[in-house]
Amino acid sequence: MLRRLFRTLRRWLVAPDGMSTSATMADPAPVVTIDGPSGAGKGTVSQLVAARLGWHLLDSGALYRLVGLAAWQRGVALDSPQDLADLVADIDIRFAGGAGGEERVELDGVNVADRIRTEHCGELASKVAAIPEVRAALVAKQHAFREPPGLVADGRDMGTVIFPDAPLKIFLTASARERARRRHKQLKQKGIDGTFAALYEDIRRRDERDRQRGVAPLAPAPDAMLLDTTSMSIDEVVETVVQLARPMGGRTE
Ligand code: DC
Numbered sequence: 001m002l003r004r005l006f007r008t009l010r011r012w013l014v015a016p017d018g019m020s021t022s023a024t025m026a027d028p029a030p031v032v033t034i035d036g037p038s039g040a041g042k043g044t045v046s047q048l049v050a051a052r053l054g055w056h057l058l059d060s061g062a063l064y065r066l067v068g069l070a071a072w073q074r075g076v077a078l079d080s081p082q083d084l085a086d087l088v089a090d091i092d093i094r095f096a097g098g099a100g101g102e103e104r105v106e107l108d109g110v111n112v113a114d115r116i117r118t119e120h121c122g123e124l125a126s127k128v129a130a131i132p133e134v135r136a137a138l139v140a141k142q143h144a145f146r147e148p149p150g151l152v153a154d155g156r157d158m159g160t161v162i163f164p165d166a167p168l169k170i171f172l173t174a175s176a177r178e179r180a181r182r183r184h185k186q187l188k189q190k191g192i193d194g195t196f197a198a199l200y201e202d203i204r205r206r207d208e209r210d211r212q213r214g215v216a217p218l219a220p221a222p223d224a225m226l227l228d229t230t231s232m233s234i235d236e237v238v239e240t241v242v243q244l245a246r247p248m249g250g251r252t253e
Contacts, residue, residue, distance in 0.1 A: 057145075
């Protein structure tokens with residue numbers, strides 16, 4: 001793991017001719033990708049890392065949840081790829097707030113931040129995410145988040161498909177049992193129902209579907225750093241990622 005870390009840092013700091021690679025006008029904004037299965041802590045970690053670095057945040061899972069919700073609201077069949085792709089082109093999505101402030105996720109002008117976090121929307125998201133036409137229609141929307149001073153991109157295929165040139169790629173994991181425990185606690189805090197057993201089953205089923213789908217299956221990029229968070233605190237994970245991102249120019253205080 002250490003060797004991979006040094007390789008990542010060296011690639012960022014030193015050009016092949018030994019010259020420093022300090023950013024030029026033509027360089028795209030730096031990206032840290034944070035991929036992994038549901039409940040590994042990506043959402044919280046990504047939000048906190050983005051806040052610490054002073055960078056933008058892309059919650060790509062929220063995009064799939066929004067598409068699932070929009071399809072359900074408008075009665076678009078989940079087995080109709082072209083209608084779903086047209087839907088993606090038609091909906092208006094806006095993100096605002098986050099870390100500290102109230103999170104707003106707007107679908108056609110309506111704040112659905114809480115609504116998209118329900119298990120129902122998670123299920124719909126997992127289904128639409130398995131459709132290649134939906135994934136293709138969302139690529140440009142995701143690239144648009146890459147703006148100076150930098151981006152923290154949270155998802156399943158951020159390091160493999162959407163930002164394969166990202167200088168720092170993290171793959172967060174945790175045991176399925178621990179992830180179900182975290183999700184259960186999170187839902188309880190929000191006053192949303194759900195038994196541990198049902199959540200555990202749900203997570204296992206969704207993992208299976210995300211790993212086995214033909215398009216952009218859930219897997220770490222070959223150059224990603226694996227971070228098993230089963231027995232790490234959120235603060236420890238955030239600190240680790242922030243320190244790794246430090247050479248990329250983000251604010252670290
Ligand atoms: O991270 P999440 O639980 O909000 O994601 C919801 C669903 O969307 C989940 O089934 C995985 C899928 N997803 C995906 O396929 N690709 C992404 N980049 C992000 C999420």
